[in-house]
Amino acid sequence: MFGIRHPIIQGGMHFVGFAEMAAAVSNAGGLGIITGLTQRTPDLLAQEIARCREMTDNPFGVNLTFLPSVTQPDYPGYVRAIVEGGVKIVETAGNNPAKWLPGLKEHGIKVIHKCTSVRHSLKAEAIGCDAVSVDGFECGGHPGEDDIPNMILLPRAADELKIPFVASGGMADGRSLVAALAMGADGMNMGTRFMATQEAPIHEHVKQAIVDASELDTRLIMRALRNTERVLDNPAVERLLAKEKALGANLKFEDIIPEVAGVYPKIMKDGDMSAGAWSCGMVVGLINDIPTCKELIDRIIAQAESIIRGRLEKLL
Numbered sequence: 001m002f003g004i005r006h007p008i009i010q011g012g013m014h015f016v017g018f019a020e021m022a023a024a025v026s027n028a029g030g031l032g033i034i035t036g037l038t039q040r041t042p043d044l045l046a047q048e049i050a051r052c053r054e055m056t057d058n059p060f061g062v063n064l065t066f067l068p069s070v071t072q073p074d075y076p077g078y079v080r081a082i083v084e085g086g087v088k089i090v091e092t093a094g095n096n097p098a099k100w101l102p103g104l105k106e107h108g109i110k111v112i113h114k115c116t117s118v119r120h121s122l123k124a125e126a127i128g129c130d131a132v133s134v135d136g137f138e139c140g141g142h143p144g145e146d147d148i149p150n151m152i153l154l155p156r157a158a159d160e161l162k163i164p165f166v167a168s169g170g171m172a173d174g175r176s177l178v179a180a181l182a183m184g185a186d187g188m189n190m191g192t193r194f195m196a197t198q199e200a201p202i203h204e205h206v207k208q209a210i211v212d213a214s215e216l217d218t219r220l221i222m223r224a225l226r227n228t229e230r231v232l233d234n235p236a237v238e239r240l241l242a243k244e245k246a247l248g249a250n251l252k253f254e255d256i257i258p259e260v261a262g263v264y265p266k267i268m269k270d271g272d273m274s275a276g277a278w279s280c281g282m283v284v285g286l287i288n289d290i291p292t293c294k295e296l297i298d299r300i301i302a303q304a305e306s307i308i309r310g311r312l313e314k315l316l
Contacts, residue, residue, distance in 0.1 A: 005029035007187025012063020015268040023055035024199035024293040042077030049085035061089030116144025139169030140281030158184020172286040174303025203271030215285025232280035
C-alpha cells in the first residue's frame with residue numbers, strides 16, 4: 001500500500017520527526033514520517049517536505065495531529081502543503097480526522113490513523129481511513145484511557161478490522177515484528193526506538209537517556225485530566241506528579257504548564273533533561289545502542305527472519 005520495502009514505520013514525534021529522521025528511515029526501506037505540527041506554519045512544513053525530498057527518492061509521509069486548542073493550527077494550510085508537496089501518505093492522530101479525509105483522498109493520499117482502542121480503530125475504518133496504527137498501553141506519548149496492552153489489543157484488532165493495521169507501542173526489534181505479525185498486524189510502528197539512532201536530529205543527552213533507562217523508568221502523567229501521557233521520569237516529572245497528588249480532583253492544566261508547555265525545544269535541541277516531561281515508551285528497556293537507521297532496520301529484518309525460519313519452523 002505504501003510502496004515500502006519493509007513493514008516498519010517511524011511514527012510522528014514532536015521535535016524529532018524532521019526531514020533528516022524521515023529520510024534516514026525511508027532510505028533504509030521503512031516509512032519515515034515528518035511531524036507536521038513541529039513546523040510552526042504550513043510554509044515551513046512545505047520547506048521541510050522539499051528538504052526531505054532532496055534526501056530520499058523513497059516514499060515518506062507526514063503526521064498531522066488534530067488536537068483541541070484555544071488557537072487552532074492552520075490545518076487547511078498544512079493539508080495544502082502536503083498535497084502540493086506531493087506527499088502520498090499521511091499519519092493522522094488525535095481527534096477524528098473525518099473532516100480532512102476528502103481533501104486528502106481526492107489527491108490519492110493514503111491515510112493511516114493512530115488509535116488506542118478497537119472501537120476507535122473501527123471508527124477510523126468506517127470513515128474511510130486506509131490503515132490504522134494500533135497503539136498499546138506500553139507506548140510513549142498518549143496511550144488513551146483504557147490501559148489495554150498490545151498482547152490483548154492487537155489480536156482484538158485483528159478480529160475486528162478489515163483494513164490493514166500496524167502494531168505501535170513496545171516495538172523495538174525483530175522479536176517485536178514477529179510478535180506483531182503473529183497477532184495479526186501487518187507491520188509495526190516505532191517511535192522511541194528511532195529516537196536512539198545516529199540520524200535522529202535530537203541532542204545526544206536524549207539518546208543516552210533512552211539507552212540508560214530501563215522499562216521501570218517511565219511514568220504516566222495527566223491521568224486526572226484524562227489526557228494520559230507516558231513520559232521518561234526526571235525531576236520535572238516528579239514535580240508534576242507531586243502536584244497531581246496534592247491537588248487531586250482539583251487539578252487543572254494550568255497547574256502543570258511549567259512542566260509540559262513549550263519544553264520540547266529545550267529537551268530535544270538543547271539537551272536539558274530536566275526541562276519538563278517528554279514522551280517515551282516502556283520500550284526503553286529493550287534499547288541498548290545507537291545504530292544508524294539502516295543498521296537498525298537491517299538487524300530487525302535479519303532477526304525476524306531468523307526467528308521465523310530457525311525457531312518457529314521447528315514447531316511445525
